[in-house]
Amino acid sequence: MIEIITADITTLEVDAIVNAANNSLLGGGGVDGAIHRAAGPLLLKYCKTLDGCRTGEAKISPGFELPARRVIHTVGPVWQGGDHYEAALLRACYTNSFELALQNDVRSIAFPAISTGVYGFPKTAAAEIAIASMQDFEDRFDRIIACCFHEADAELYRQVLNRRM
Ligand code: APR
Numbered sequence: 001m002i003e004i005i006t007a008d009i010t011t012l013e014v015d016a017i018v019n020a021a022n023n024s025l026l027g028g029g030g031v032d033g034a035i036h037r038a039a040g041p042l043l044l045k046y047c048k049t050l051d052g053c054r055t056g057e058a059k060i061s062p063g064f065e066l067p068a069r070r071v072i073h074t075v076g077p078v079w080q081g082g083d084h085y086e087a088a089l090l091r092a093c094y095t096n097s098f099e100l101a102l103q104n105d106v107r108s109i110a111f112p113a114i115s116t117g118v119y120g121f122p123k124t125a126a127a128e129i130a131i132a133s134m135q136d137f138e139d140r141f142d143r144i145i146a147c148c149f150h151e152a153d154a155e156l157y158r159q160v161l162n163r164r165m
Pocket of ligand 1: 007008009010020021022027028029030031032033034076112113114115116117118119120147148149150153
């Protein structure tokens with residue numbers, strides 16, 4: 001079951017929320033900053049032991065003060081025009097996050113729109129990659145949530161999902 005909602009991902013009470021992090025895993029702005037603020041300082045302390053994360057890969061941590069039990073940190077590609085394997089790397093963020101979730105008994109997972117903020121990935125192309133990946137894993141989770149921050153983004157996700165039904 002894929003759900004498309006407009007919300008602050010740090011408020012979701014799910015098994016795991018996905019963080020659109022950077023390679024250092026030491027926090028930042030956007031959703032990364034929001035997650036670190038809500039999780040509290042123990043998240044940064046824990047992430048310092050993870051030794052960073054390569055673009056397209058994913059690492060897991062406890063949720064600490066978040067309502068979510070876990071945080072899956074993934075690093076999306078920076079958009080550089082589309083001929084630097086950005087689409088493949090973004091797809092890998094979703095696939096690796098789902099695989100890591102399965103290895104950690106995660107049954108409900110929420111994703112932000114990875115790479116579409118600071119990293120500049122075009123929103124429609126990113127939504128198509130997100131929805132296609134979510135459909136690949138749909139029957140292996142109880143809940144898959146596309147958590148958009150703006151209603152316009154959620155509308156875009158719904159259009160993409162309806163085109164793929
Ligand atoms: N809940 C859900 N979504 C959010 C939230 C939130 N609290 N805050 C921001 N977003 C959305 C943005 O609106 C955007 O659609 O997350 C999406 C991803 O945007 P960014 O957070 O800018 O992430 P990204 O584009 O992947 O860039 C990552 O930004 O914050 C830094 O440390 C981070 O360097 C990394 C880079």
